[in-house]
Amino acid sequence: MIVDSLANSDKYVSLHPRFAKAFEFIKSQNLESIEVGKYPIDGAELHASVSNKDGVKAEDAKFEAHNHFIDIQVCPAGSEQIGWKPRSKCVDPKGDYNAEKDVTFFNDKPDTYFSLNAGQFAIFYPEDVHAPMIGEGPVKKLVVKVKI
Template sequence: MIIDTLENAGKYTSLHPRFAKAFEYLKSIDLNTIESGKYEIDGKDLHASVSAKEGVKSEDAKFEAHNSYIDIQVCISGKEGMGWKPRAKCVDPKGEFNTEKDVIFYNDQPDMYFQLTDGQFVIFYPEDVHAPMIGEGVIKKLVVKVKI
C-alpha cells in the first residue's frame, strides 16, 4: 500500500508499466468537474470510475481485495476513511472470490485506519485488503483499475 498526494505521483510511475499512463490520465482531467461514471483509459488494462456517495460507518464498510487489478483510489472531495490489513493476515473470507468482478470480501477487521482528503491517493495491491468509503457526508472519489 502507498499513500501520497497527486503532486508526488511521478515518484511511483516506475513501480508498474501502466502507472505512468494512469497518472498522466489523472493529470489530464479536472477532478473538480468530472462526472460520476466509468472512463476507459486503455481498454481492460486501465480504466477508471468516478462516484459521489454517502460515506458509511467503519463497521458497515466492505472489506475487500482483488487478484487481477491494482487500485489507485483518489479522494476528490470530502474526507474518506479507509481500513487496511495485509491479505496474509485475513482468515475469514465472506464467500468465494468473484472472478467476474475481481473481488473477494472478508469478515476480518482492519489492522489500521487512515483518512484521505482532496488530492490524496492510495495504491492498493492484491495483497492489500481494504475497506473504503468510511466517513460522513458525500465522498467523491476516482478509482483507476490497473491490470497486473
C-alpha cells in the same frame, strides 16, 4: 499499500508499466468536477470509474481485495477514511472470489485506518485488503483499475 500526494505521483510511475498512463489520466482531470461514470483509458487493462455515494460507518464498510487489478484510489474533494490490513492476516473470507468483478470480501476487520484527502492517492495491491468509503455524507471517489 502506498499513500501520497498527487504532486509526488511521478515517483511511482516506475512501479508498473501502466502507472504513467494512469497518473496522466488522473492529473488531466478536473477532480472537483469530474462526473460520475466509467472512463476507458487503455482497454480492459486500464480504466477508471467515478462514484459519489454516501459514506458508511467503519463497521459497515466493505473489506475487499482484488487478485488481478491494482487500485489507484483518489478522493477528488473532501476526505474519506479507509481501513487496511495485510491480506496475509485475513482469515475469514465472506463468500467466494467473484472473478467477474475481481473481488474477494472479508469478514475480518482492518488493523489500521487513515484519511485520504483531496489531492492524495492510495495504491492498493492484491495483498492489501482495504475498506474504502468510510465517512459521513457524500464521498466522491475516483478509482483507476490497473491490470497486473
